[in-house]
Amino acid sequence: GQSLEQPSEVTAVEGAIVQINCTYQTSGFYGLSWYQQHDGGAPTFLSYNALDGLEETGRFSSFLSRSDSYGYLLLQELQMKDSASYFCAVRDRTGRRALTFGSGTRLQVQP
Amino acid sequence: DGGITQSPKYLFRKEGQNVTLSCEQNLNHDAMYWYRQDPGQGLRLIYYSQIVNDFQKGDIAEGYSVSREKKESFPLTVTSAQKNPTAFYLCASNPGRAERYNEQFFGPGTRLTVL
Numbered sequence: 001g002q003s004l005e006q007p008s009e010v011t012a013v014e015g016a017i018v019q020i021n022c023t024y025q026t027s028g029f030y031g032l033s034w035y036q037q038h039d040g041g042a043p044t045f046l047s048y049n050a051l052d053g054l055e056e057t058g059r060f061s062s063f064l065s066r067s068d069s070y071g072y073l074l075l076q077e078l079q080m081k082d083s084a085s086y087f088c089a090v091r092d093r094t095g096r097r098a099l100t101f102g103s104g105t106r107l108q109v110q111p
Numbered sequence: 112d113g114g115i116t117q118s119p120k121y122l123f124r125k126e127g128q129n130v131t132l133s134c135e136q137n138l139n140h141d142a143m144y145w146y147r148q149d150p151g152q153g154l155r156l157i158y159y160s161q162i163v164n165d166f167q168k169g170d171i172a173e174g175y176s177v178s179r180e181k182k183e184s185f186p187l188t189v190t191s192a193q194k195n196p197t198a199f200y201l202c203a204s205n206p207g208r209a210e211r212y213n214e215q216f217f218g219p220g221t222r223l224t225v226l
Binding site: 030031033035041042043044045048050087089091096097098099100101102103104106 | 142144152153155156159167169213216218
């Protein structure tokens, strides 16, 4: 099976940089994804790492270390609209073509 | 515009009644999924379907049923056997190609409250 751990809550100020960590345990591994969900809304896809290293998409970057079973989402130049929950998700190699999600990190951006 | 629609947005039912949640997509995606989300929690997989007329149980399938008679539609029935059905239900899809499984597209969700 799979399990993912991420902090439940993170607080940061507008304009700052914040890092949301995710550690995972899987019976195989086929990539780490990140999703954003605003209160009452639907999750939206942010990024995906299949290989080690950093992927950058605008203000958001995602990092993966497969040897450490660890990844993180980096948000730069924080804006108030970044206040949301962020979920990491993995897909394993057992053949199940579906994702397992972490319990989410609630990011609160303060002025 | 292409996307996923779920209806209704809010649904109230009495305990013991079956209820069916609608999910329709016009993205021409092969794979569709149902998730349940409880307050402050992550998404838990109920059922998923990779192709028409085929579906598999997820992690919390007990008390739920699905059908996939058309590519565009993947309705979820919450039966009276589901002990605690009050939750936020999210439907998702993706193209179904191996390299795209990690990117899922979500509908707006249905918030079900059982009275």
